[in-house]
Amino acid sequence: MSLLTATIKRNPFKSLSKSVFKPVPTRAMHIQSIPMWEGTGNNYAYLVTDDKSKDAVIIDPANPPEVLPVLREKTDSGAIKLSKIINTHHHHDHAGGNVEILKHFKLPIIGGKDCDKVTETPPHKSTFTIGENIKVTALHTPCHTQDSICYFFEDGNDRVVFTGDTLFIGGCGRFFEGNAAEMNKALNEVLAALPNDTKVYPGHEYTKGNVRFAKKVLNNDAIKRLDEYSQANKETQGKFTIGDEKEHNVFMRVNDPDIHALVGKDQPVEVMKTLREMKDRS
Numbered sequence: 001m002s003l004l005t006a007t008i009k010r011n012p013f014k015s016l017s018k019s020v021f022k023p024v025p026t027r028a029m030h031i032q033s034i035p036m037w038e039g040t041g042n043n044y045a046y047l048v049t050d051d052k053s054k055d056a057v058i059i060d061p062a063n064p065p066e067v068l069p070v071l072r073e074k075t076d077s078g079a080i081k082l083s084k085i086i087n088t089h090h091h092h093d094h095a096g097g098n099v100e101i102l103k104h105f106k107l108p109i110i111g112g113k114d115c116d117k118v119t120e121t122p123p124h125k126s127t128f129t130i131g132e133n134i135k136v137t138a139l140h141t142p143c144h145t146q147d148s149i150c151y152f153f154e155d156g157n158d159r160v161v162f163t164g165d166t167l168f169i170g171g172c173g174r175f176f177e178g179n180a181a182e183m184n185k186a187l188n189e190v191l192a193a194l195p196n197d198t199k200v201y202p203g204h205e206y207t208k209g210n211v212r213f214a215k216k217v218l219n220n221d222a223i224k225r226l227d228e229y230s231q232a233n234k235e236t237q238g239k240f241t242i243g244d245e246k247e248h249n250v251f252m253r254v255n256d257p258d259i260h261a262l263v264g265k266d267q268p269v270e271v272m273k274t275l276r277e278m279k280d281r282s
């Protein structure tokens with residue numbers, strides 16, 4: 001008897017578990033990032049597909065020359081059935097591609113009230129589905145713009161949130177149309193209430209700059225880990241969760257005594273306001 005057969009006879013289940021009883025993969029929505037204006041705006045569009053029905057949505061396809069070839073190839077090959085454009089807010093580098101995309105695909109546009117050609121603005125906490133499995137909840141998060149909406153996607157145990165310019169990995173958007181109280185509510189009430197394992201997909205790759213600022217404010221282990229990750233990886237979207245943001249994002253740590261000591265304030269809205277002013281000057 002060879003050594004190999006002896007091993008198999010002694011450990012039949014060990015051998016079988018490797019070859020036959022592979023764990024059934026959990027169902028998962030498919031997310032394709034499409035980087036746009038790399039090196040300048042560093043935006044992301046996202047193509048999200050319900051694997052079973054092939055129903056798909058495109059989020060913030062702002063630069064059609066970079067997005068249309070992907071959509072063309074996938075629709076022509078039958079890999080996806082594109083059903084919607086979704087916008088996180090009206091800024092040109094998010095909703096500015098709508099008119100051009102509509103020339104090639106006849107689609108409804110779900111987005112905030114000021115988005116180009118918007119057909120429907122979903123109310124706060126309203127839901128819709130993509131294909132058979134993906135449930136989307138619209139979360140109004142006014143501040144960066146008054147029409148900012150984050151979209152929470154759930155497919156079984158897989159949860160993600162598309163945050164536009166409201167929440168970035170390790171940072172937040174500028175308060176162009178809102179104030180610190182609104183951003184505090186958006187980040188620390190609305191988004192913080194999502195399950196901690198929700199993965200974050202922001203509208204831009206801004207992580208390196210955000211970490212540079214975070215390190216001036218706080219130097220906890222989570223910020224050190226984010227620093228290392230962002231130095232080693234060009235893309236950080238979908239790699240961190242709402243739970244991680246609560247640890248490494250200083251704008252989600254407005255109750256941290258070490259930050260209070262630095263900014264000389266302890267009320268969350270005041271802390272948010274001061275942090276944003278410091279970041280804008282940095």
Ligand SMILES: [Zn+2]
Pocket residue numbers: 089091094144165
């Ligand atoms: Zn914006």
